[in-house]
Amino acid sequence: MTDRYAYLGPEATFTEAAALRFPALAGATLEPSPTVHAAIAAVRAGDVTGAVVPVENSVEGSVNATLDELIRGEPLAIAAEVLLPVTFTLLARPGTDLADVRRIVTHPVAEAQCRAWVMAKLPDAVIAMGPSTAAAAASVANRTPGSDGTVYDAAIAAPLAGERYGLDALAVDIGDDSDAVTRFVLVLPPGKPSRPTGSDKTTLVAFIRDDHPGALLEILEQFSARGVNLTRIESRPTGNGMGRYCFAIDVEGHVADARVGEAMMGLRRVCANVRFLGSYARADGVRPPVLPGTANGDFADAATWLEQLRG
Numbered sequence: 001m002t003d004r005y006a007y008l009g010p011e012a013t014f015t016e017a018a019a020l021r022f023p024a025l026a027g028a029t030l031e032p033s034p035t036v037h038a039a040i041a042a043v044r045a046g047d048v049t050g051a052v053v054p055v056e057n058s059v060e061g062s063v064n065a066t067l068d069e070l071i072r073g074e075p076l077a078i079a080a081e082v083l084l085p086v087t088f089t090l091l092a093r094p095g096t097d098l099a100d101v102r103r104i105v106t107h108p109v110a111e112a113q114c115r116a117w118v119m120a121k122l123p124d125a126v127i128a129m130g131p132s133t134a135a136a137a138a139s140v141a142n143r144t145p146g147s148d149g150t151v152y153d154a155a156i157a158a159p160l161a162g163e164r165y166g167l168d169a170l171a172v173d174i175g176d177d178s179d180a181v182t183r184f185v186l187v188l189p190p191g192k193p194s195r196p197t198g199s200d201k202t203t204l205v206a207f208i209r210d211d212h213p214g215a216l217l218e219i220l221e222q223f224s225a226r227g228v229n230l231t232r233i234e235s236r237p238t239g240n241g242m243g244r245y246c247f248a249i250d251v252e253g254h255v256a257d258a259r260v261g262e263a264m265m266g267l268r269r270v271c272a273n274v275r276f277l278g279s280y281a282r283a284d285g286v287r288p289p290v291l292p293g294t295a296n297g298d299f300a301d302a303a304t305w306l307e308q309l310r311g
């Protein structure tokens with residue numbers, strides 16, 4: 001039986017395009033989920049092998065819906081990442097004039113990236129948010145009314161969604177940054193991380209022990225002292241009361257690298273809790289330099305030295 005993977009659907013989302021790029025998913029069955037929550041819940045319930053979800057965008061930053069799913073609930077693991085350049089199109093039912101577009105629907109990540117274009121070309125238009133760009137395109141095609149009962153004139157989605165849902169492109173390449181890329185991850189149940197490649201990333205969530213001056217600095221020190229570079233840090237509410245935050249952190253390197261492992265042990269000492277969300281090959285293939293004194297051999301040498309001193 002072929003493996004089944006959930007993705008943020010319906011058909012023709014950017015996430016589907018990303019899912020097709022994960023080598024691990026070649027030959028697998030892809031199953032659309034209506035939301036990121038549903039895709040991840042299917043992994044937790046064991047209904048699918050894994051899920052592909054958007055996690056970060058070069059313009060808008062983190063996709064909070066995904067981050068919060070990974071931070072809370074039963075532990076999961078990121079097994080791989082893909083970077084996908086994204087191009088946005090304004091899609092409408094055949095016969096619609098650009099000048100008549102008043103109500104637009106799309107996904108929040110797309111809205112954030114097309115804001116300047118919409119303000120310049122359609123200053124009177126109102127943008128509503130849908131669960132995905134493809135769901136937005138489908139709702140325009142099907143004349144599905146929004147929450148206020150009116151039908152949307154146009155959707156911002158991938159060019160492929162126009163073909164899939166029978167819509168015409170009123171404008172193409174409407175993103176404010178033509179170099180925008182989105183990062184998607186493959187989420188699996190927790191398991192053994194894949195082998196280090198020398199070009200790896202590790203994702204962690206650090207929960208501070210108690211609110212005190214320097215709590216974030218203590219976390220950052222663990223990485224800085226071991227020469228571990230951060231590629232992203234995001235504070236997110238833990239969901240356990242006002243002002244209670246945790247830090248979702250991506251670092252360069254693999255849990256098998258001594259410097260990353262030592263930093264994680266440091267975090268474990270200074271934090272209330274540390275959630276390991278996986279070590280995986282980075283999509284950009286970058287092999288960051290290892291700073292002097294932070295290679296595996298340096299840590300091993302230091303440990304041997306200490307053992308000798310202790311007799």
Ligand SMILES: O=C(O)C(=O)Cc1ccccc1
Nearest residue numbers: 013014015107109110132133
């Ligand atoms: O809605 C989609 O198509 C998605 O896959 C989420 C998304 C939206 C905009 C940019 C990248 C990903």
